[in-house]
Amino acid sequence: MSFIFVGVGFFAFLACTTLAIDVGMFMTARSQAQNSADAGALAGATALVFNSFTDRTPTGPAVQSAINTALANQVIGSDVSVKTADVTFPNDPAGNPTRVKVDVYRTDAADRNNPVPTLIGGIFGVKTVNITATATAEASPANAMTCVKPFMIPDKWEEHTAPASEFNEFDNKGNPVPKPDIYVPPTDQVNYTGYTVAKDVGTTLVLRAGQGDQLNPSFYFSWKMPGDIGGNFYRDNIDGCNPSVIAYDPDNPYYMTQEPGDKQGPTLQGIQDLMDQDPNTYWQPAPGCACVKGSKFSGQSPRVFPIPLFDPQYYTEGKLNGRVADFKLTNFLGFYADHIDNNGKIYGIITNIMGLVDKTATNVPSTMFAHAIRLVQ
Numbered sequence: 001m002s003f004i005f006v007g008v009g010f011f012a013f014l015a016c017t018t019l020a021i022d023v024g025m026f027m028t029a030r031s032q033a034q035n036s037a038d039a040g041a042l043a044g045a046t047a048l049v050f051n052s053f054t055d056r057t058p059t060g061p062a063v064q065s066a067i068n069t070a071l072a073n074q075v076i077g078s079d080v081s082v083k084t085a086d087v088t089f090p091n092d093p094a095g096n097p098t099r100v101k102v103d104v105y106r107t108d109a110a111d112r113n114n115p116v117p118t119l120i121g122g123i124f125g126v127k128t129v130n131i132t133a134t135a136t137a138e139a140s141p142a143n144a145m146t147c148v149k150p151f152m153i154p155d156k157w158e159e160h161t162a163p164a165s166e167f168n169e170f171d172n173k174g175n176p177v178p179k180p181d182i183y184v185p186p187t188d189q190v191n192y193t194g195y196t197v198a199k200d201v202g203t204t205l206v207l208r209a210g211q212g213d214q215l216n217p218s219f220y221f222s223w224k225m226p227g228d229i230g231g232n233f234y235r236d237n238i239d240g241c242n243p244s245v246i247a248y249d250p251d252n253p254y255y256m257t258q259e260p261g262d263k264q265g266p267t268l269q270g271i272q273d274l275m276d277q278d279p280n281t282y283w284q285p286a287p288g289c290a291c292v293k294g295s296k297f298s299g300q301s302p303r304v305f306p307i308p309l310f311d312p313q314y315y316t317e318g319k320l321n322g323r324v325a326d327f328k329l330t331n332f333l334g335f336y337a338d339h340i341d342n343n344g345k346i347y348g349i350i351t352n353i354m355g356l357v358d359k360t361a362t363n364v365p366s367t368m369f370a371h372a373i374r375l376v377q
Helices: 002-048 061-073 233-239 264-277 312-320
Strands: 099-106 131-141 151-152 203-208 219-222 255-257 280-282 290-293 304-310 326-340 346-350 372-376
Touching: 002 061, 002 131, 002 372, 061 099, 233 264, 264 326, 264 346, 304 312, 312 326, 312 346
Parallel strands: 151 304, 203 219
Antiparallel strands: 099 131, 131 372, 151 219, 203 346, 255 326, 280 290, 304 326, 326 346
16 A cells, blocks of 8 residues: 555656756746747847838748747757748838837747647657747837937928028028928827938938038937036036936927027037047948948947927917927937037937837827837737
8 A cells, every 4th residue: 555655655756857857948938939039020020111112022021020030049959940931021100110029939830830849748748838928019209309419400302492502491681481491290100201211311412510500400409408507517418318208299388599609619529539438330221221330339329319390380480470499309310420520510320219108198100200119019
């Protein structure tokens, strides 16, 4: 009788060992598979933003980035199975194609043949288990930014009246011109006239200090940022990072007040400091990545930063009505600082930029230039 009870006890002990070892391994495998799917989905969404938002082909950057990144995250020492058909592009709740879904497998299916082997379960006839995971990432339009620089430029408008270098809505006597220039804000997601990723990434942009009230696409105006502590605060916000979150909300507009003077000297000094922090970067144009290369920073180079865009029509009409010069935030633009010439012009290239989603703001337009990449499932 003792031998019988000992034998039953050993059997129970062996079963518990299987539970402790194999089930623990299965849970680890499941977590690693989820990491693989998460990484693949985030990489796919990142490629949508920084490479091509429209190329969803099997050989396109979004699909290939998702697959390569998922494969780089192994499960119990072996690669997962993820094919081009396992990377899909579902729409977000608003019906916009902003999402990337990645499914990864370690199963005994004929087209996978890579299940996770058990350690002790084979004694009980369970030699392998199937592990799957799925993740969905979204490249959401971003309506908020940190590390915003203390200078701004007007958003793009549609030219109808010469000179083309100015926003023309009224003549010098305050009368409406016959064919005024038109600005359509990003809330009109069909007719928006401003900067867009599809049209403007890779375009050279030359910034010059604004002159008086003249509104020119390349003129920048300084603005008073939150948390001003005096001293070199303006310049420090250029060569460093102001942690304030600046958000665009069409229902609660953000207004920027101009700093006195053109601030050309501190602006140029701050930009030069930024370039000195990462001197070996360069712009790789399309058909390459259309992005900044050669940075010594693992993340985004400090030479890539957001510039706030203001509504040129609001500014122009405000001057006509005698309003104190203020600027209404309307979007953000990604800018790579390339070099400064001898005349104080800042040469750069329009680039993609990462942003944040301010959940307190409503009706975030899909036309926002920046995007926020996040896991949604």
